[in-house]
Amino acid sequence: MEPRPPSRAVLSAFGLSGEPVLLTGGQGGTFTAGDAVLKPSTDAVLDEWTARLTTDLTPDGFRVARPLAAGTAHVVDGWTAWERVAGEHRLHGGPWREALAVAGRFSAALRAVDRPLPELPDTVWKRADRMAWDEIPAAWWGPGTEVLDRLQARKRPVAAAEQLVHGDLAGNLLWHPALPPAVIDLTPYRRPAGYASALLVVDAVVGYGADPDLVDEVADRAEWDQLVLRALLFRLITDDLFLRELAPGGPASERWGERDVRRRMACARPLLTWLDG
Numbered sequence: 001m002e003p004r005p006p007s008r009a010v011l012s013a014f015g016l017s018g019e020p021v022l023l024t025g026g027q028g029g030t031f032t033a034g035d036a037v038l039k040p041s042t043d044a045v046l047d048e049w050t051a052r053l054t055t056d057l058t059p060d061g062f063r064v065a066r067p068l069a070a071g072t073a074h075v076v077d078g079w080t081a082w083e084r085v086a087g088e089h090r091l092h093g094g095p096w097r098e099a100l101a102v103a104g105r106f107s108a109a110l111r112a113v114d115r116p117l118p119e120l121p122d123t124v125w126k127r128a129d130r131m132a133w134d135e136i137p138a139a140w141w142g143p144g145t146e147v148l149d150r151l152q153a154r155k156r157p158v159a160a161a162e163q164l165v166h167g168d169l170a171g172n173l174l175w176h177p178a179l180p181p182a183v184i185d186l187t188p189y190r191r192p193a194g195y196a197s198a199l200l201v202v203d204a205v206v207g208y209g210a211d212p213d214l215v216d217e218v219a220d221r222a223e224w225d226q227l228v229l230r231a232l233l234f235r236l237i238t239d240d241l242f243l244r245e246l247a248p249g250g251p252a253s254e255r256w257g258e259r260d261v262r263r264r265m266a267c268a269r270p271l272l273t274w275l276d277g
Contacts, residue, residue: 087174
């Protein structure tokens with residue numbers, strides 16, 4: 001079933017016109033109209049907060065998509081609108097070392113506009129994040145149980161201060177031959193600054209086939225092993241929770257079938273070896 005496009009009233013509120021065109025990829029349901037991208041709002045409070053935060057960011061070696069406003073509002077009838085930035089994803093064989101540099105600069109920019117984070121919606125990702133950071137009891141039962149138990153046993157306290165970080169940078173960087181990389185779709189968490197880099201490494205290696213040696217590019221960072229450990233826990237717990245909660249044949253079951261989870265477990269082995277070293 002095709003997602004419902006934004007209405008003409010929504011387009012007009014954001015100063016847009018023309019026929020919306022469905023974009024492929026992502027979570028689905030995203031449309032373009034002219035030079036804008038329109039996305040369904042999943043939480044009006046969080047989406048307003050994200051838009052205002054992004055407006056206040058000062059780019060430093062990266063670009064950001066700025067939000068469009070309808071008067072003072074950034075959510076209209078369940079939709080948000082953003083500038084469409086030039087560039088393309090480069091996930092398999094991507095420039096991951098350059099991406100790590102972007103992660104550091106983006107975290108520094110977020111630190112400069114730090115503010116309280118609204119309550120996040122109750123999602124699989126939120127629960128997996130809180131389990132990885134021992135904020136709620138951890139529980140798992142899928143094919144990764146032994147690995148998750150092993151990671152849990154290796155935890156040590158993390159002393160680094162928390163700040164706002166982007167929790168999904170690897171899949172939300174756009175590359176352009178003549179422009180700085182663009183950061184899109186902020187997924188905010190309050191974690192140590194280095195956690196954004198740790199998540200990027202885990203996603204690059206486990207999700208996109210990057211060289212596992214990428215983890216050594218920032219091995220001098222304080223508590224780096226514990227940040228990588230928690231990033232890996234987060235992604236593997238997410239897999240476990242989705243296996244439990246998604247109905248077979250559902251819209252996301254292709255990504256979170258048991259075969260796919262076992263494949264990502266195999267891709268995670270070099271990082272497990274590094275953590276053991």
